[in-house]
Each structure stands twice: as C-alpha cells, then as structure tokens.
Amino acid sequence: MTTRLILIALLAGILAAPCGAGRAGRNLLRNGSFEKGLNDDGEPKGWHTRITGIIPVPEYEDPQNKKGRTGVVDFRCGCDRFSWGRIRPWSMLTCPECGRINLGLEDSGALYQRNDDYVQIARQGRRRFVRFDLPEAVGNVQGVRIVSHLVRAEPDAGYEISGRAVAEGAHLRVFVEGLRTQSSDPRVTEWLENLPPEANPLKQKVRLKRVFRKQVNVGRPTDWTIFGRDEKRKGQFIPPERSRFDVMFVSLYAYLPGRAAFDDIVLRKLTRKEYAALKKLRPGPKDRRLR
Ligand SMILES: [Ca+2]
Ligand SMILES: [Zn+2]
Numbered sequence: 001m002t003t004r005l006i007l008i009a010l011l012a013g014i015l016a017a018p019c020g021a022g023r024a025g026r027n028l029l030r031n032g033s034f035e036k037g038l039n040d041d042g043e044p045k046g047w048h049t050r051i052t053g054i055i056p057v058p059e060y061e062d063p064q065n066k067k068g069r070t071g072v073v074d075f076r077c078g079c080d081r082f083s084w085g086r087i088r089p090w091s092m093l094t095c096p097e098c099g100r101i102n103l104g105l106e107d108s109g110a111l112y113q114r115n116d117d118y119v120q121i122a123r124q125g126r127r128r129f130v131r132f133d134l135p136e137a138v139g140n141v142q143g144v145r146i147v148s149h150l151v152r153a154e155p156d157a158g159y160e161i162s163g164r165a166v167a168e169g170a171h172l173r174v175f176v177e178g179l180r181t182q183s184s185d186p187r188v189t190e191w192l193e194n195l196p197p198e199a200n201p202l203k204q205k206v207r208l209k210r211v212f213r214k215q216v217n218v219g220r221p222t223d224w225t226i227f228g229r230d231e232k233r234k235g236q237f238i239p240p241e242r243s244r245f246d247v248m249f250v251s252l253y254a255y256l257p258g259r260a261a262f263d264d265i266v267l268r269k270l271t272r273k274e275y276a277a278l279k280k281l282r283p284g285p286k287d288r289r290l291r
Contacts (some may be wrong), residue, residue: 001140004197006231008093010110011175011262014263015176018075019119024250025223025268026149026268026280027266027268028118028267028268028269029046029048029148029149029250029265029266029267030045030046030148030149030274031044031045031047031156031265032046032148032163032265032266033128033263033265034121034129034130034262034263035127035128035162035266036110036113036258037121037128038121041045041099042116043116044121044130044146046148046149047130047146047147047149048101048118048146048147048148048149049099049102049115049144049146050099050100050115051100051102051103051112051115051147052078052079052095052098052100052102052103052108052112052113052114052144053078053102053103053105053106053107053108053109053110053111053112053238054075054077054078054084054088054089054102054107054108054112055075055076055077055078055080055102055109056073056074056076056088056107057074057075057076057219058070058072058073058074059071059072059073059074059136059153060076065246072086072088073088074086075087075088075089075178076190077095077098077100078095078098078100078108078109078110078112078113079100079110079113080110080216081095081096081098081264082095082096082097083095084096085191086191087187087188087191089102089103089104090102090207090208090209090245091103091105091150091179091208091210091249092104092150092179092201092202092208092249093196093199093200093204094199094200094201094206094247095193095199095291096196096198096199098113099198100112100113101147101158102194102215104208104210104212105177105251107274108142111141111142112125112142112145115144115145115146117187118132118133118134118135118138118144119131119132119144119146120133121259122208127263129262129263130216130252130257130262130263130275131145131255131260132144132170132256132259132260132261132263133259133283134169134170134254134256134257134258134259134260135257135258136145137253137255137259139147139169139170139208139254139256139257139258139280140255140256141258142255143170143253143254143255143256144253144254144255144260145251145252145253145254146251146252147249147250147251148249148250148251148258148265148267149249150179150202150247150248150249151195151245151247151248151249151250151267152247153178153239153245153246153247153248154184154269157198157238157270157273157275158230158236158237158238158269158270158274158278159176159214159237159248159268159269159270160228160233160235160237160266160267160268160270160274161176161228161235161237161250161265161266161267162217162226162227162228162229162235162265162266163228163252163262163263163264163265163267164224164225164227164228164262164263164264164266164267165218165221165225165227165261165262165263166221166222166224166225166260167218167219167220167221167254167258167259167260167261167262168222168258168259168260168282169220169256169257169258169259170220170254170257170258170259170260171219171220171254171255171256171259172218172219172220172221172252172254172257173216173217173218173253173254173255174216174218174227174250174251174252174253174262174265175213175215175216175247175250175251175253176212176213176237176249176250176251176267177210177212177213177248177250177251178210178211178212178213178239178243178245178247178248178250179208179209179210179211179245179246179247179248179249180209180211180244180246180277181206181207181246181247182206182207182208182209183206184205184206185207187199188206188207189205189206192204192205208247210244211243211245211255212244212245214237216228216235224263233278233281234275236270236274236276236278236280238270238275238278238279238285239280240275244250248267250265250267251266
C-alpha cells in the first residue's frame with residue numbers, strides 16, 4: 001500500500017467513526033470501550049460494579065411468631081446497615097452506609113454485596129476490556145453484573161445494543177432496562193427530601209419504574225464475538241407504545257461458573273432508515289391495544 005492509500009484508509013476510518021452529539025449512531029454510553037480505566041471508587045468509568053439490592057422486612061402484629069402481617073414493609077439495604085423506610089427504593093438510589101447503588105430490579109437482598117470483587121479491567125495488548133471471574137458459589141447463584149449510567153431515552157426512537165464478548169464456562173446476557181418516571185407523589189417527595197443527600201446522587205425527584213426490558217442472549221462465545229449487530233438485528237428494539245420509558249441503562253450479566261469478558265459496548269439510537277426497516281421486520285401486534 002502506498003502512503004497515499006494508507007492516508008485515505010485512515011481518513012475513511014475517521015469518517016466512519018461515531019458522529020456528533022444528538023445524532024443517530026452516536027454511542028450513548030460513556031466508556032463502552034472500557035479504555036478509560038477506573039474511577040475513585042474502583043469502578044470502570046461510566047459503569048457501576050458496586051451494586052446492591054433490598055431486603056423487604058414485613059411488619060407483624062405478632063413479631064415473635066411472625067404472624068398477622070400489617071401490610072407495612074421496612075425496606076432494608078442488602079448490607080443490612082441502612083433502612084430505606086417504608087418506600088421501596090428504585091434504580092440508582094445509593095445506600096449511604098455501604099455506598100452501593102440500588103438496582104431496583106428484583107429483591108436480590110445481599111446477593112450482590114461483593115459483586116465488584118469479581119469484576120476487573122483486564123488488558124490484551126493495548127486494548128482494555130471488562131472481565132468477570134465467577135467462582136462456583138457465585139456463578140451458580142446470582143452471577144455477576146455491571147450496569148451503565150442512566151441514559152435519557154427519546155419517546156419515538158428505536159435503539160441498538162451491541163458489543164463484543166467472550167466466555168469460558170459462563171453464560172452471557174445483555175439487557176437494556178427501560179424506566180419510566182412516575183408522576184409526583186407527595187409521600188415520595190417527602191421521603192426523598194428526608195434521605196441523606198448521598199443517597200440520591202442524581203437528585204431524582206420522582207419514582208422510577210421499570211416498564212421495559214430488552215434482552216440479548218449472547219450465550220457462550222468461545223472467541224471474541226460481536227453480538228447485537230447481526231442480520232436478524234438481534235440488538236435492535238423499538239419499545240412498544242404501552243411501555244414507553246424516559247431513561248434506560250445497560251446491564252452486562254454472566255452466570256454459571258467460569259469467566260466472561262465484554263468490550264466495545266454500544267447503545268445507539270437507530271437512524272430513520274434502520275427504524276423503518278425494523279418496523280417492517282417486526283411489525284408487532286395488529287391490535288392497537290397490545291402495542
Ligand atoms: Ca476496549
Ligand atoms: Zn447498604
């Protein structure tokens with residue numbers, strides 16, 4: 001190849017790179033490539049590994065014999081050192097005691113309390129990626145996951161989640177969780193105002209409710225394999241009208257004992273052309289009420 005041809009190839013590469021802010025195609029995730037290293041908390045920049053769940057503790061009229069539920073529940077952090085009180089905390093609220101973010105997905109209790117111990121940034125040559133090590137006791141029970149920061153979603157957009165992954169023993173799944181902001185509720189507002197400020201780092205003002213989940217079953221690729229960007233457009237989705245959401249986050253998940261690695265995670269808005277093509281491929285139910 002002559003110098004001139006190399007130059008043209010380089011320029012073409014630059015032009016093919018993700019385009020500017022707000023336009024379809026741009027990666028909505030910060031540090032989806034994991035090249036930026038760790039933040040002060042030892043988490044990959046733009047991602048959360050220090051996660052937790054809640055332990056719902058019902059109140060009983062007869063607490064000694066655990067009889068006669070009153071309907072009141074005390075929501076405790078998975079660390080069991082902090083009580084959120086009577087309101088169920090949701091995604092991205094952070095426990096002031098253990099400093100872990102509440103996932104708000106299921107009642108995982110203390111299961112993810114050591115999740116970050118099994119996650120590291122690894123290197124292959126000059127390339128960095130995220131690696132999960134799943135001992136048997138972890139792989140066979142809760143698995144390991146990391147979640148991205150919150151990304152604002154547009155009401156009429158489709159998206160694509162893609163990346164590269166490799167596994168050894170472990171099985172991989174990638175999710176996009178769609179959350180809807182709930183209308184304001186005086187009880188919730190008061191509760192939020194009384195939380196320690198560090199519990200609400202995003203200064204959320206209303207409850208977030210999960211209404212949508214996109215799942216890509218990545219499986220167990222034995223070599224680095226691209227997922228989500230295939231002929232069947234497995235990583236692409238258009239949220240149905242009834243489950244429109246306002247914000248979303250990506251969750252990279254592995255279960256079963258072994259190792260897993262992810263790199264080049266891209267969440268992007270579909271172009272108008274891609275959106276139309278996907279609508280044609282997956283038209284959805286004819287009945288408007290089911291959309
Ligand atoms: Ca990388
Ligand atoms: Zn905690």
